[in-house]
Amino acid sequence: MSSATFSYIYNMKHLALLRGINVSGHNMIKMEALKLLLEQVGFNNVVTYIQSGNVFVESEEESAASVGFTIKQEIFKQLGLEVPVVVINKTDLEDCLQNNPFCKEKDVDTKKLYVAFISKELPSTAINDLKISQFKPDEAVVKGNKIFIKYHVGSGKTRLDQKYIEKKLNVIATMRNWNTIHKLLEMY
Incomplete structure (x- = not known):
């Protein structure tokens, strides 16, 4: 009988707070588009709350700063918008x-x-x-x-x-x- 090795992937839940989106017609981002964009770069269980940029994501990445950098970078690459991001828990x-x-x-x-x-x-x-x-x-x-x-x-x-x-x-x-x-x- 052989023993099997199991590895578990642990996902950290982060809350990304995007600054200055969908305010007075500036930095317009539809939440559905943002959700899709973040799922495409590997975030799991992406959930948004209202249009002001509150986004829950799960990731193997533990570092809030790394998660924030990835989100900011992808928004710029995909949408051409410079959006500051603060990630909290x-x-x-x-x-x-x-x-x-x-x-x-x-x-x-x-x-x-x-x-x-x-x-x-x-x-x-x-x-x-x-x-x-x-x-x-x-x-x-x-x-x-x-x-x-x-x-x-x-x-x-x-x-x-x-x-x-x-x-x-x-x-x-x-x-x-x-x-x-x-x-x-x-x-x-």
Whole structure:
């Protein structure tokens, strides 16, 4: 009797957050086309959520940075679009729910809560570089690869946006509202 050797392929589940697609007629990508493109380059179980660029993929690749680079590269090769990508995992989303300092406030309006996901870990001193005081009454807290933001009026009426964050911190940033973060965690 011979013994058989089995090898199991373990797929990691990643959440790719594409920045700046399908906004005001720029970087238009249909989610069905994106799904097909990512499946053709070897990603499995590709699932998209809404048109703003939330894409779950499974891959043997463990490195979030490698997954993000591949997605960005393929979008450029196939569609000719330069789209920044930040890849996160379930733990990042769970951390948002557990550690958002603004959720601890009484009567917080969750419609004004956002999280900027950053392409790298930030030192706690990064908040000084953002010069948040000039955006009062908007507030922000830096924690690792996330910036928790509470807008006073709303995200469309402030200069504290992802372009500002990227410029000041020399990073890639993409923002999601509180409801989207809840839904993405649910989808995991």
